[in-house]
Structure formats: structure tokens, C-alpha cells
Amino acid sequence: MTELKHYFAPTSLDQAVECLKDGDVTILAGGTDLTPQSQAGRVKIKHTLMNIRHIPQLTGITLEGREIHIGALATITEIMEHPLVRQHLPVLVEACDHFASDQIRNAGTIGGNICNASPAGDTLIPLLVLDASVELASMPEAKLYRHTMPLSTFFVGPGKTRKSLCELVTGVRIPLPEQGHVARFFKLGTRPALDISTISIGVAGTLRDGVLSNARVAFGAVAPTPTRAAQTEQALEGQRLDAATIEKVAAIARDEVKPIDDVRATAWYRKEMIHNITKRILSHVAQA
Amino acid sequence: MSLKHDIEFTLNGVKRRVSVDVTMNALAMLREVIGLTGTKYGCGEGECGACTIQVDGVSLNSCLMFAVDCDGRNVTTIEGLANDSKADALRESFVEHGAVQCGFCTPGMIMQADHMLHKHAHPDEACVKRGLEGNLCRCTGYKKIVDAVVACGAAEVTP
Amino acid sequence: MNVAEKKARVIEPDSLIGKRIPKMDAPEKASGRTRYIHDINLSGQLYGKILRSARIHALIKSIDVSAARALPGVHVVITAADIPDQRPIGVAKDHFPLKVGRVRSQRDEIAAVAAESEEIAEAALKLIKVEYEDLPVISNPEDAIKPGAALIHPEPHGADGSHLHLKQGMSIAHKGKPDNIAMRFDYVHGDVVQGEAESDVVVEDTFKLHYVTHCCMGVSGMIAEFDASGNVLMYSNTQVPFLHKREFAEYLNIDPARIRIIQPPIGGGFGSKLDIYPFEVICLYLARAAKRPVKMLFTREEEFLASPTRQPVLLTLRSGCKKDGTLTFRQVHTLHDNGAYTSWGATTPFVMMQTFSSLYRVPHCDYHTAAVYTNNPYAGSFRGYGNLQATFAIEQHMDMLAEKIGMDPLEFRLKNAQDAGEVTGQGMSFKSCGFKDCITTAAKRSDYARKARENAANRDKPGNIKRGIGMASMLHVGGGAKIYPSDGCGTILKMDDFANVTLITGASEIGQGSETVLSQLVCEELGLPISAVTVVNNDTAITPWDVGVHASRTTFIAGNSAIGAAKKAKSKILAVAAKKYGTAEDELDLRGGFVIQAASGEVVVELSKLLRNLHFQDKAELVMTTFYYEPPSVHQDKGFKGDVSAAYAWGSQVVEVEVDTDTGIVRMTKVTGAHDVGRVLNRLGIEGQIEGGVVMGQGYALTEDLLIQNGVMKNPNFRDYKLVTAPEIPEMDIAFIESMDGEGPQGAKGVGEAPSICIAAATANAIANATGVRMFELPFTPEKVYRALHGQTPKLYWKPWKAE
CATH class of the missing domain: 3.90.1170.50 (Aldehyde oxidase/xanthine dehydrogenase, a/b hammerhead)
Known part of the structure; x- marks a missing residue:
């Protein structure tokens, strides 16, 4: 009934990427998505099921120069409780706090959330506005090859990324925010967490004397992928956040997104919420 | 035939070696292979918390975990908690506060509440509600469950 | 039970009634040992x-x-x-x-x-x-009822296309149906034409109620x-x-x-x-x-x-009153989406009818309904049984009528609320009735009048959060419902040589705590602790007949049955003791595991000893009794009139909300309830029933929505079918009105369904109080509320359909 022929739990990164070489591998990390999807038959497990839990190189949250490195296996709970993240990346803590439930936060990993590439993925919006990069490993020849890719270019569709079948996500790198950095995240829903976003919004930038620069805006659940909003960012860049600007930017945001109707909301409502919440967040940022 | 794999782990304080289907989830292993039925199937998708267990000291949905991923780990189920004298107070608090009606969600609630009380020894109402948001109950309206957990935490304050 | 050490000469009176008694099966359930x-x-x-x-x-x-x-x-x-x-x-x-x-x-x-x-x-x-x-595919009941609509259960035709004239009396499954009408009810009391003529104000609106389902955790x-x-x-x-x-x-x-x-x-029932x-x-x-x-x-x-669902209903209500606040008439038409087959959902008009005809004094009432076949999921019975739908409409109109005549909504309700001793147009006789107490208590405890006034005044002030408060009341059977030939329950009670009791009851336990309440009632008669009782309630080869767990009847009917069996046992025990100790039966009583002198509490003999003496003598005997309780209610006549329940339960609930006008999100912040429960038997258990019911009502009002499009269920999972989670629950303040029903066990009435019934109606009134916008369609999900606030919701109107 299944083509699954092999279970493999490597203990080093080299073993893992070596195993990935033939591409016919399903990767298991936290399992919060793969388990139910495969049980329900929505995802077919390939020739090899590779459990990456025992690879030490994929764990840990560390400060490396001017970057915070979060290992792919870091769970949502580990991230939201880690002192480095709490100190430097409160917007990521905020998003983690709205992620599913305690049980799922305890199991789900940042690597898994990135590779799932859900348009509504809760950690992805803050990672996008924090200019995060994805770190990938593979073994094209006999040697471990590692490279990074901006997260903003990583997603190509629902559940689809630019990661090749032979690559493993080993972590994310997030530049340390500079002085004056502000960031906000908002997930629209009726519950604190156990909820798929109707929409989510992340805004970040550097606020100096009431003027926002390096503006980053990302929206969740309004497109096939979590997405940066170029027009909205452009409209914000270098602007003083007064009421008129905020209204103008919110209107641009509403026009920029192209959401769909689904069981959670209509496109019309999503656009309205992008407008209203963008306005609300920018007002908060203005007061920061 | 489905692919089998041998794993060894600690279950409720006792070392176990079992052979499991690689595609099987931990919930099915506990209920069908090992025969511990206190952990409940409610949805199979991590949305209801009825199957909550503790692995290496944190609470997880056993329906969202591959059985093979238990290998080498320390697993506690409601049956294991039932042998834990520290958990007696929590269980008694559920009984005394009327937190149990049909009881189907109760093992998962207690496993999650126990985990929460290890992280926050004296949680307030808001903290308990957030901590239990992944556990659905259709009978009680949650109030008595929250009361039971808050009371259990508060009781520990006064020796 | 071991009471051998007890040497007390005088046993003080004690009672289990009204105490907080933990559920007897809770320790097993809490340790994961219970086998579902x-x-x-x-x-x-x-x-x-x-x-x-x-x-x-x-x-x-x-x-x-x-x-x-x-x-x-x-x-x-x-x-x-x-x-x-x-x-x-x-x-x-x-x-x-x-x-x-x-x-x-x-x-x-x-x-x-x-x-x-x-x-x-x-x-x-x-x-x-x-x-x-x-x-x-016919997925809309309005289409299904149109003349010439394709049939869901067509009459069979022969191979040559000719109509097969099948025997009368054959079932629909065999002989089909010439139309899509699964069930109809027509009810009248008084004359609505006269009622309308007497009215100073008339309102008419259409209400739309959605699909929800039980979601038992097991x-x-x-x-x-x-x-x-x-x-x-x-x-x-x-x-x-x-x-x-x-x-x-x-x-x-x-x-x-x-x-x-x-x-x-x-693992949960709720009618499913x-x-x-x-x-x-x-x-x-x-x-x-x-x-x-x-x-x-x-x-x-x-x-x-x-699984079955609650039945979706389209409801057009026309109601009126005089300037002085007297209700004059209600005319109601409902169209029920029966789904493809007929289950109990189709019969919910039985209960809806009681609310239309008898929640407040209604001189003239006229109600017509049809449940029609579609290709949708079929609806069953669900806690409240149509009453959530009926109350949603009635209690919104109570607010709207009051507003039209410029009367305080509380005063308007109290003016029309009934007292004990009244008989309604449908023939329901209110022997005990705490209706007005429920209204005033809920209003007072929630500070309803002041908050309603202030919220309305604050409506147009700046800020995206608007606060609202709303009230609704309900009437529901509380003493069984005589639907079947018998509405009774049997009990077998036996005592062993150690004064332990085995209570064998027909009443099923579905998590509601019946085993604990029934044990309390038995202990109250026999003067025993709750630990002396073993309940057997789950095997038709052992237990006596019971009509089943429905209609909030178990405490009332099975309770009276258990009391009957316990009274017989008590009377036998006292007769034996009186004879043995040369005193009169009525001078003795049972208390704390002893036979005592009723007046002084002085111990006559340990009960277990007396039972052993009875057992191990020449004419050996055991104490074993049986009792069958049939409530003094009557079947309805062909016009649906009659006193169908031995008692009626009342309740008023006040809901407070915060509406975020930026998002349409409605947060339920507080529910204040006052329930006429007759008498509180197990305080812990009844609080649990009410709180659970309130939150189920909250889900019905705000979050739960089983989405069916063209017959296809779009959200068959807990991800998108949203049950209320712990952080969302409101603060709950519950008061009990003890009207001490004369027929009820220790004065109690049934309450299982009551707490879910008012919440959606009260929430609608609260949203109107907060925003000035009235919503006629459930559930109040963020998008629906947001649309209503922005004038994006066309006014619903369903023109009542009338058959020949």
C-alpha cells in the first residue's frame, strides 16, 4: 500500500544530506503536520522516511556575529522562551505565542513551519519582515554544501518552496535589528491561538524622529504564499506616520492584496481587514 | 506488508522495546500495540488535545507524533501519571471541582495541566486558560477545569 | 460501609441535598481507567x-x-x-x-x-x-418546496415508466413521496386576526438559523x-x-x-x-x-x-402588542431543512411550538411549519430541541416591541411573564413558576438596566470597541415530556448485609451526573453516605425500563423513581425495627447508617445489624424493592394541546459583549444566568450543567458553523468547525431560583437543556445594544457582524409558505 521501504534516523548532518541525494526521501522533524497528513493519505511518504531529530547540528539558538541563528529543529516553544529571541526579536515571540496550541508549539519546529510554506504560516510573517534567510545544506558531490537564500524568495506556492528534493533546511538566520527598529505582528482570529489566520500582518522598520525607513510589510493568508507587500512598503518608506499617511498606506495595502474566498472568509472581508489592521498596526508603530 | 521498525523507550518509568509500523502514530502504538487506552483519540489532527502525552518532559499530541519518533525518549501517559503521587493532587482537584463530566477529554486535560503546573507552579486563571487552549471539552464549559487547575496550583503555595 | 465503630448515641440531622457532591465516576475517568x-x-x-x-x-x-x-x-x-x-x-x-x-x-x-x-x-x-x-442537487429548502421541484424520494416507477401503485401503509423508503415535505405541523390557539386588530404595534422579521453539530469528544x-x-x-x-x-x-x-x-x-451525548x-x-x-x-x-x-445536526430553520415571526405593553399575538411560519432523511430534527416544532405559544402570555398564536427534504445532512435531536431557534426569534422581538412602544424591555417582559397557577393557550399548567424571579434576578445581578442605558448612550462615541448587554428568557419542559405511551422509569433497589445499596436504574448516564444525583436521593431517604451506593445503569438485561435520556427528564423522572424504591425500602426497614423494638414506625427514622428515634435522634440500632438480623433468622428476608414512576403529565391532543410535562423550567440569561467594529469580532465577556431549577440537588453537578450549556450556547451564537455548499460539507474538522476554547469563555455568574416544585424529586426540576437556549438570543440583543444593528442570522462570526455593521447585509425576508 505504500512505497515506503526504509526508515532512517541519521545522527549527523553529513549522513542526512547523503541520504537526501536520491531525492526520494520524506523528512520528519516535529511531525505535527506530516503525521496527520500521511495518516489521512493526503501526503504520501516516499521511499525513505528520514527522522532528523537526532542531528545535533540542527538544534540550538545562538548569536553568530550580527545574526541570530535558529536551528531548524528549534521548537516554537524553545524559540519563544529563548532569552536571545525575547531580547532581540519580540515580534517573533509574539507570533509564536499565537501559534496553534501549547502541545503543537512543543513539537512543531521552525524548519517545519518554513518548509510547509503555508500561506497562513504563523512564524513566516515576522521572519519575512525581519529579513530572515533560510540556510540549506546538500551534498551535490561528496562534500557538504551549504548556502542561504532570503526567505522572501523562498516560497513559490502553497506547500511549495525553492528547496530542492536533495536539500535540507538547517536553520534560519536573522540579522540583529538595529537601533530604532520597530516590528509588529497581528493575527486576526477569534481565539488567542488555536486558529488558522484569516489574515496576518507583520510590519517592521526603523523609526527615527517619527519617520519610518527600511519599511518591511508582509501579509499572511491573502496570497498563495506568505508575501512581502512591495507597494505598501514603498508607500511607507521614509514617511512620517501621521494619520493621513497611515490611511493612505492602509488603502494601498487593501488594493495590493489579492486574496480568495474560502471557508474562513471572503476576499472582500480579507481586504477590509488588511486595511483596518494595517491602519491599527501603523498607529501602534507611530506611538512606539 | 508495512515497514516495521524496532524502538526502545521509557514508558511510564519502565523500559520498553516494541516493533511498530513506521507509518503508525504514537497514539495508535499506545492504544493498539501496547494496550494503554487512557490516551484518547478525539480528532487525529492535533485540534482537540484528547491524546496529550508527555515526552521528555513536555506535552505533545500523540496523534501528531510518529511512533518511531518515541525511540530513545521518555514517554509518560495518563496511566503513568496515575502512579505519580504528585499528580494525585491534580486528579483529586479535578474530581472535587466537578471538572469531569463525560470524562473523555479528561486524561488529555490532566496531562496538559500537569505539564503546565511544572512550568508555572502557581498559574492564574488567564494562564490556565491559555495553557489549555489546545484541549477541547464539550461538556463542562471549561470553567470547572480551569478552577481545578488554578486551585491545584494555589494549594501548593501554602505548605 | 463499615460503621461498626460508630458509638454515637445521638445522630444529628444531615442532608446531602444542595451540597457539592463530586461525580461518582470521576476518579476513574481522571485516571484514564474508564473504558469507553x-x-x-x-x-x-x-x-x-x-x-x-x-x-x-x-x-x-x-x-x-x-x-x-x-x-x-x-x-x-x-x-x-x-x-x-x-x-x-x-x-x-x-x-x-x-x-x-x-x-x-x-x-x-x-x-x-x-x-x-x-x-x-x-x-x-x-x-x-x-x-x-x-x-x-437540491440544497436549498426554499427550492425543495417549490411546486414541480425535483423529488428527493420519488415514487417508484416500473421498467416501462408506469407508476407503481404501492400499498398504503408501506414506508416512504418503499413507496416514495409525491412531494418533498417530510413533516408538517399546524398549531392555533385564539385568533391571530383578532390579535392583530387589537395591536398598536406589529413587527415582522425573518430569522435564519444555521447548521451546527454535537461534536461529542468520543x-x-x-x-x-x-x-x-x-x-x-x-x-x-x-x-x-x-x-x-x-x-x-x-x-x-x-x-x-x-x-x-x-x-x-x-464520550458525550447531547441528544445525538x-x-x-x-x-x-x-x-x-x-x-x-x-x-x-x-x-x-x-x-x-x-x-x-x-452524525446528526441541529436543524437549520428559516423563520418568519409576526408579533404585536398594545401600547400598554400587553402582548397580543404571535404568528410564526418556519421552514426546516430536513436533509435527505427524517430523524428527530423534523419533530423539533413540538418544542418550538411551546415557546411560541407559551413563553410569556400570548392570547393568540398561530404556527405553521414544514420540514422539507433536501440533499443536505439530516438533522437529529440536539440539546434544546428547537428551542434555541424559537427563542432566538421570540426574544429579539421582545426587545423590538418594547422599543417600538417606548417601554423598558425589562418592564415589558415582566408585564407579560406568567405566575404559578396559570395555564397557557396550549394547555401547559405552571404549577411552580419562577419566571419573574429569573428575570429580575438576572437583571439585578448583571446590573442590566444601568449598563443597557449606558451602552446605548456610548454607542456613537469614538473607539472601535462597543459594549453591549442583552437579555433573553426561556421556557422548557422540566418534568419529562409525555411523547411515548409511557414517560416512566423503573428502579430496582437492593440492600446487602452491610447496609450498602445497589441502585439499579433504567436511567442512562451520559456524563450529566445522573448516577450521583440518583444516589443522593436514595441516601437522603435511607440516611446513608453516598459511598454506600453502587449504581447499575447500563445493561438492558439487568436494568428496568426507562424511556431514555432526553427532554431534561432524568433527574425528575428517574429521581422520583429512585425515591419511590428507597421509600419502600425505608418503610420495610422501619416496620421491621418497630416490631423488633416495640415502637411505632412513625417514631423511627434512618440517619447516618442507624435506625434512630425520629424526635431525639437517639440510636436504636445500627442499620447493618438490623439488616443482618432480618436476613439470618428463621423467616429470612432481604430488603429489595422496585418502583416504577410515571409522571402525572398527559399526552397532547390532535391540536397539540395538553399538559405534556409534569413541571416546567424557566431561565433568564443576560449576555455582555464587546464588539470590535474594525473586525466584527464579538467577545462574550460575561453571562449572568438565573434558572428556576425547582431545587438544587447537587450544586457541583448543576453548576457544571449550566456552565457547559452556556458555552455550548456561546458556540451556537458566535463560532460554530457547519458549512454545507451544494450538499457538500466544507469543514468536517475541528480546525474550521470552531468549538469554543478555554480562553474564549465568558465570566459566568449563575443564580438558582428554587421554586420547590410539588411533584419534583425533593422539589427539583429538569435543567439539562435549559442553559444553552437563551444565549444566542441574548447575544443578538447585546449586539444591538452595543451597535444599534440588529442581526437576524446566526452565527455572529466576525465577517457576518462586520458586514452587518457596514450595511452589507441585505434584509432577510422569507415569505411564509402555505400549503393548501
């Missing part, structure tokens, strides 16, 4: 699975099960063709467990497999090939086994074992005596287990064919797809 149906496995057991329709409405052209039968590990594969003796099931006998020739909804059962494992059974289902010929399941003589043993989650015993026998064409039903502890569903009969067919026990469990998705 999911946890029971019999040796030799096979696993059953059902193939459901891949189409919404279609003819079945062919079914090929050969590959499934050939799969190793498969024991039995059945389709309708394999069961020539299938009998139609359901309230209207309008479908077969395995569908014959046609599927009419997404959940329809086509074939079933019994195999060595669930995995093999599932694999076998995938090998079954079915050819369909699609038919037009999914449906059963185990069936035939013994060597063909007797049937079923492990079933039914709420009505004795009615079902008879019905299953009919479906299997055997004597009911050969069916035994054991009810393991159940009141009807027999196809899977149960199919499981029996599989076990009969396999000659092995067969266990069938739903997945959660299947639980959504193939």
Missing part, C-alpha cells in the same frame, strides 16, 4: 468500515465489490443487494441502512466491510467500484456480536436503550427479547444518540454475516459527515 467503547475489544473481533457516497444525489448504476472481497483479511463485504431483508429505519422510515439504487446525501452508506484490521477494512473500501448517474461507535443461538449483544452509546432494543429487533426481524444492549461510558443511525444496523448486519464480533468506530471526519 473505543477502549473495549472482544476476542475474535473484526473491524467494520462503511463506504459512503462519492456523490450528493445520484442513481447507483452498479457496485462491484469483487476486488474488495478478494483482499486477504476481508471477511465480509455487503451492499444492499446482500441484505434482502433490510427494513427502513429512522423516524419516518424513509431510508435503508445500505442505500438501494439511489444516494441522496454525502454521507449515504453504499457498502460495508468487516476485516481483520481497520487498515485492511479501509483498503477494501478503496477497491469497491461504484458507477453513478448524477441527479440534480466519536460514535459500537460493537455487535451474535451468540451461538442467534442472540444479539450490542455495546452501544445509545441514550435510549429500551426503545432501541425494540427497534433493532424490528430491523433484524427477531424477538426483542433476544437483544441485549450494554452501554459503556459514553436518540435515533438509530445506519452504521449501527450495518454493524449488526456485518456481525451476523461474519459470525464474529464486529467493532465499528468513526473517524472524526466521519463523525462530522455522518
Whole structure:
């Protein structure tokens, strides 16, 4: 009934990427998505099921120069409780706090959330506005090859990324925010967490004397992928956040997104919420 | 035939070696292979918390975990908690506060509440509600469950 | 119980009534030891699975099960063709467990497999090939009722196209139906034309109520086994074992005596287990064919797809009053989406009618309804049984009428609320009635009047959060409901040599705490601690008859039955003691495990000793009693008039909300309830019932919405079917009005359904108070509220349909 022929739990990164070489591998990390999807038959497990839990190189949250490195296996709970993240990346803590439930936060990993590439993925919006990069490993020849890719270019569709079948996500790198950095995240829903976003919004930038620069805006659940909003960012860049600007930017945001109707909301409502919440967040940022 | 794999782990304080289907989830292993039925199937998708267990000291949905991923780990189920004298107070608090009606969600609630009380020894109402948001109950309206957990935490304050 | 050490000469009076008594089975449940149906496995057991329709409405052209039968590990594969003796099931006998020739909804059962494992059974289902010929889907009841609409249950025609004139008396499953009307009710008291003529103000609105479902945490399941003589043993989650015993026998064409039903502890009921569903009969067919026990469990998705729902209703209400605030009339038309088949949902107008005719004094009332067949999921019974839908409309109109005549809504309600001793136009006689107390208590405790005034005044102030407060009241049966020939319950009570009691009751325990309340009532009579009681309540071979757990009846009916048996035991014990100690029976009493002097409390003899003396003597005897309680209610007449319940429960609930006008999100911040429960028996248990009901009502009002599009369920999972979670619950302040019902056990009335009923109506009134916008369609999800606030919701109007 299944083509699954092999279970493999490597203990080093080299073993893992070596195993990935033939591409016919399903990767298991936290399992919060793969388990139910495969049980329900929505995802077919390939020739090899590779459990990456025992690879030490994929764990840990560390400060490396001017970057915070979060290992792919870091769970949502580990991230939201880690002192480095709490100190430097409160917007990521905020998003983690709205992620599913305690049980799922305890199991789900940042690597898994990135590779799932859900348009509504809760950690992805803050990672996008924090200019995060994805770190990938593979073994094209006999040697471990590692490279990074901006997260903003990583997603190509629902559940689809630019990661090749032979690559493993080993972590994310997030530049340390500079002085004056502000960031906000908002997930629209009726519950604190156990909820798929109707929409989510992340805004970040550097606020100096009431003027926002390096503006980053990302929206969740309004497109096939979590997405940066170029027009909205452009409209914000270098602007003083007064009421008129905020209204103008919110209107641009509403026009920029192209959401769909689904069981959670209509496109019309999503656009309205992008407008209203963008306005609300920018007002908060203005007061920061 | 489905692919089998041998794993060894600690279950409720006792070392176990079992052979499991690689595609099987931990919930099915506990209920069908090992025969511990206190952990409940409610949805199979991590949305209801009825199957909550503790692995290496944190609470997880056993329906969202591959059985093979238990290998080498320390697993506690409601049956294991039932042998834990520290958990007696929590269980008694559920009984005394009327937190149990049909009881189907109760093992998962207690496993999650126990985990929460290890992280926050004296949680307030808001903290308990957030901590239990992944556990659905259709009978009680949650109030008595929250009361039971808050009371259990508060009781520990006064020796 | 060991009371041998007790030497006290005087036993002080004590009572368990009104105390907080922990549920007797809670310790087992809290330690994970309780074995639900999911946890029971019999040796030799096979696993059953059902193939459901891949189409919404279609003819079945062919079914090929050969590959499934050939799969190793498969024991039995059945389709309708394999069961020539299938009998139609359901309230209207309008479908077969395995569908014959046609599927009419997404959940329809086509074939079933019994195999060595669930995995093999599932694999076998995938090998079954079915050819369909699609038919037009009717998913809207307004379309279904139009003249000339395609029929869901057409009358059969012969091969030559000629109409087959089948015998009168045959079921709908055989002979079809010339229209899509599954059930109709027409009720009248007074004259609404006169009522309208007397009115100074008349309002008319259409209300739309949605699909929701029970979401029992334990999914449906059963185990069936035939013994060597063909007797049937079923492990079933039914709420009505004795009615079902008879019905299953009919479906299997055997004597009911050969069916035994054991009810393991159940993971939630709420009305969902009141009807027999196809899977149960199919499981029996599989076990009969396999000659092995067969266990069938739903997945959660299947639980959504193939469980009953609350019935969606389109409701147009016209009501009026005089300037002085006197209600004059109500005219109601409802259209119910019956779904493809008829279950108890179709009969909810019985209960809705009581609210239309009798919630407040209504001089003239006229109610017409039809439940119509569609290709949607079919609706069953669900806690509140139509009353949530009816109250949603009635209590919004109470606010709207009050506003029209410029009267305070509280005063308007109190002016029309009934007192004890009144008989309504429908013939309901209110012997105890705490209605006005409920209204005033809920209003006072919530500070309703002040908050309502202030919220309305603050409506146009800046800020996106608007606060609102709203009230609604309800009337529901609280002393059983005489629907069946008997509304009774039997009790067998036996005492052992140590003064322990075994209480054998017909009443099923579904998590509501009946076993604890019944034990309390017995202990109260026999002067024993709760630990002295063992309850047996789950085996039709042992327990006496009971009509079932429904209509909030168990505490009232089974309670009176248990008291009856306990009183008989007490009277026997006192007679023995009086004779032995040379005193009069009425000078003795039972208290604390002793026979005592009633006046002084002085110990006469330890009860266990007396019982042993009785047992181990020449004329040896045991104390064993039986009692059958039948409430003094009456059946309704053909015009639906009559005092159908021995008591009526009342309740008023005040809901407070915060509406975020930026998002449409409504947060329920507080619920204040006042419930006329007759008398509180177990405070812990009744609080739990009320709180659970309030939150179920909250889900109905705000979050739960089973989305059906063209007959397809779009959200059969907890991700998108949103039950209320712990952080969302409101603060709850619950008060009990003790009206001490004369017929109730220790004065109590039933309350199981009451707490869910008002919440949606009160929430609608609260949103109107907060925003000035009135909402007529449930649920109040963010988008729906946001649209209403922005004038994006066209006014609903359903023109009442009238048949000839």
C-alpha cells in the first residue's frame, strides 16, 4: 500500500544530506503536520522516511556575529522562551505565542513551519519582515554544501518552496535589528491561538524622529504564499506616520492584496481587514 | 506488508522495546500495540488535545507524533501519571471541582495541566486558560477545569 | 460501609441535598481507567468500515465489490443487494441502512466491510467500484418546496415508466413521496386576526438559523456480536436503550427479547444518540454475516459527515402588542431543512411550538411549519430541541416591541411573564413558576438596566470597541415530556448485609451526573453516605425500563423513581425495627447508617445489624424493592394541546459583549444566568450543567458553523468547525431560583437543556445594544457582524409558505 521501504534516523548532518541525494526521501522533524497528513493519505511518504531529530547540528539558538541563528529543529516553544529571541526579536515571540496550541508549539519546529510554506504560516510573517534567510545544506558531490537564500524568495506556492528534493533546511538566520527598529505582528482570529489566520500582518522598520525607513510589510493568508507587500512598503518608506499617511498606506495595502474566498472568509472581508489592521498596526508603530 | 521498525523507550518509568509500523502514530502504538487506552483519540489532527502525552518532559499530541519518533525518549501517559503521587493532587482537584463530566477529554486535560503546573507552579486563571487552549471539552464549559487547575496550583503555595 | 465503630448515641440531622457532591465516576475517568467503547475489544473481533457516497444525489448504476472481497483479511463485504431483508429505519422510515439504487446525501452508506484490521477494512473500501448517474442537487429548502421541484424520494416507477401503485401503509423508503415535505405541523390557539386588530404595534422579521453539530469528544461507535443461538449483544452509546432494543429487533426481524444492549461510558451525548443511525444496523448486519464480533468506530471526519445536526430553520415571526405593553399575538411560519432523511430534527416544532405559544402570555398564536427534504445532512435531536431557534426569534422581538412602544424591555417582559397557577393557550399548567424571579434576578445581578442605558448612550462615541448587554428568557419542559405511551422509569433497589445499596436504574448516564444525583436521593431517604451506593445503569438485561435520556427528564423522572424504591425500602426497614423494638414506625427514622428515634435522634440500632438480623433468622428476608414512576403529565391532543410535562423550567440569561467594529469580532465577556431549577440537588453537578450549556450556547451564537455548499460539507474538522476554547469563555455568574416544585424529586426540576437556549438570543440583543444593528442570522462570526455593521447585509425576508 505504500512505497515506503526504509526508515532512517541519521545522527549527523553529513549522513542526512547523503541520504537526501536520491531525492526520494520524506523528512520528519516535529511531525505535527506530516503525521496527520500521511495518516489521512493526503501526503504520501516516499521511499525513505528520514527522522532528523537526532542531528545535533540542527538544534540550538545562538548569536553568530550580527545574526541570530535558529536551528531548524528549534521548537516554537524553545524559540519563544529563548532569552536571545525575547531580547532581540519580540515580534517573533509574539507570533509564536499565537501559534496553534501549547502541545503543537512543543513539537512543531521552525524548519517545519518554513518548509510547509503555508500561506497562513504563523512564524513566516515576522521572519519575512525581519529579513530572515533560510540556510540549506546538500551534498551535490561528496562534500557538504551549504548556502542561504532570503526567505522572501523562498516560497513559490502553497506547500511549495525553492528547496530542492536533495536539500535540507538547517536553520534560519536573522540579522540583529538595529537601533530604532520597530516590528509588529497581528493575527486576526477569534481565539488567542488555536486558529488558522484569516489574515496576518507583520510590519517592521526603523523609526527615527517619527519617520519610518527600511519599511518591511508582509501579509499572511491573502496570497498563495506568505508575501512581502512591495507597494505598501514603498508607500511607507521614509514617511512620517501621521494619520493621513497611515490611511493612505492602509488603502494601498487593501488594493495590493489579492486574496480568495474560502471557508474562513471572503476576499472582500480579507481586504477590509488588511486595511483596518494595517491602519491599527501603523498607529501602534507611530506611538512606539 | 508495512515497514516495521524496532524502538526502545521509557514508558511510564519502565523500559520498553516494541516493533511498530513506521507509518503508525504514537497514539495508535499506545492504544493498539501496547494496550494503554487512557490516551484518547478525539480528532487525529492535533485540534482537540484528547491524546496529550508527555515526552521528555513536555506535552505533545500523540496523534501528531510518529511512533518511531518515541525511540530513545521518555514517554509518560495518563496511566503513568496515575502512579505519580504528585499528580494525585491534580486528579483529586479535578474530581472535587466537578471538572469531569463525560470524562473523555479528561486524561488529555490532566496531562496538559500537569505539564503546565511544572512550568508555572502557581498559574492564574488567564494562564490556565491559555495553557489549555489546545484541549477541547464539550461538556463542562471549561470553567470547572480551569478552577481545578488554578486551585491545584494555589494549594501548593501554602505548605 | 463499615460503621461498626460508630458509638454515637445521638445522630444529628444531615442532608446531602444542595451540597457539592463530586461525580461518582470521576476518579476513574481522571485516571484514564474508564473504558469507553473505543477502549473495549472482544476476542475474535473484526473491524467494520462503511463506504459512503462519492456523490450528493445520484442513481447507483452498479457496485462491484469483487476486488474488495478478494483482499486477504476481508471477511465480509455487503451492499444492499446482500441484505434482502433490510427494513427502513429512522423516524419516518424513509431510508435503508445500505442505500438501494439511489444516494441522496454525502454521507449515504453504499457498502460495508468487516476485516481483520481497520487498515485492511479501509483498503477494501478503496477497491469497491461504484458507477453513478448524477441527479440534480437540491440544497436549498426554499427550492425543495417549490411546486414541480425535483423529488428527493420519488415514487417508484416500473421498467416501462408506469407508476407503481404501492400499498398504503408501506414506508416512504418503499413507496416514495409525491412531494418533498417530510413533516408538517399546524398549531392555533385564539385568533391571530383578532390579535392583530387589537395591536398598536406589529413587527415582522425573518430569522435564519444555521447548521451546527454535537461534536461529542468520543466519536460514535459500537460493537455487535451474535451468540451461538442467534442472540444479539450490542455495546452501544445509545441514550435510549429500551426503545432501541425494540427497534433493532424490528430491523433484524427477531424477538426483542433476544437483544441485549450494554452501554459503556459514553464520550458525550447531547441528544445525538436518540435515533438509530445506519452504521449501527450495518454493524449488526456485518456481525451476523461474519459470525464474529464486529467493532465499528468513526473517524472524526466521519463523525462530522455522518452524525446528526441541529436543524437549520428559516423563520418568519409576526408579533404585536398594545401600547400598554400587553402582548397580543404571535404568528410564526418556519421552514426546516430536513436533509435527505427524517430523524428527530423534523419533530423539533413540538418544542418550538411551546415557546411560541407559551413563553410569556400570548392570547393568540398561530404556527405553521414544514420540514422539507433536501440533499443536505439530516438533522437529529440536539440539546434544546428547537428551542434555541424559537427563542432566538421570540426574544429579539421582545426587545423590538418594547422599543417600538417606548417601554423598558425589562418592564415589558415582566408585564407579560406568567405566575404559578396559570395555564397557557396550549394547555401547559405552571404549577411552580419562577419566571419573574429569573428575570429580575438576572437583571439585578448583571446590573442590566444601568449598563443597557449606558451602552446605548456610548454607542456613537469614538473607539472601535462597543459594549453591549442583552437579555433573553426561556421556557422548557422540566418534568419529562409525555411523547411515548409511557414517560416512566423503573428502579430496582437492593440492600446487602452491610447496609450498602445497589441502585439499579433504567436511567442512562451520559456524563450529566445522573448516577450521583440518583444516589443522593436514595441516601437522603435511607440516611446513608453516598459511598454506600453502587449504581447499575447500563445493561438492558439487568436494568428496568426507562424511556431514555432526553427532554431534561432524568433527574425528575428517574429521581422520583429512585425515591419511590428507597421509600419502600425505608418503610420495610422501619416496620421491621418497630416490631423488633416495640415502637411505632412513625417514631423511627434512618440517619447516618442507624435506625434512630425520629424526635431525639437517639440510636436504636445500627442499620447493618438490623439488616443482618432480618436476613439470618428463621423467616429470612432481604430488603429489595422496585418502583416504577410515571409522571402525572398527559399526552397532547390532535391540536397539540395538553399538559405534556409534569413541571416546567424557566431561565433568564443576560449576555455582555464587546464588539470590535474594525473586525466584527464579538467577545462574550460575561453571562449572568438565573434558572428556576425547582431545587438544587447537587450544586457541583448543576453548576457544571449550566456552565457547559452556556458555552455550548456561546458556540451556537458566535463560532460554530457547519458549512454545507451544494450538499457538500466544507469543514468536517475541528480546525474550521470552531468549538469554543478555554480562553474564549465568558465570566459566568449563575443564580438558582428554587421554586420547590410539588411533584419534583425533593422539589427539583429538569435543567439539562435549559442553559444553552437563551444565549444566542441574548447575544443578538447585546449586539444591538452595543451597535444599534440588529442581526437576524446566526452565527455572529466576525465577517457576518462586520458586514452587518457596514450595511452589507441585505434584509432577510422569507415569505411564509402555505400549503393548501
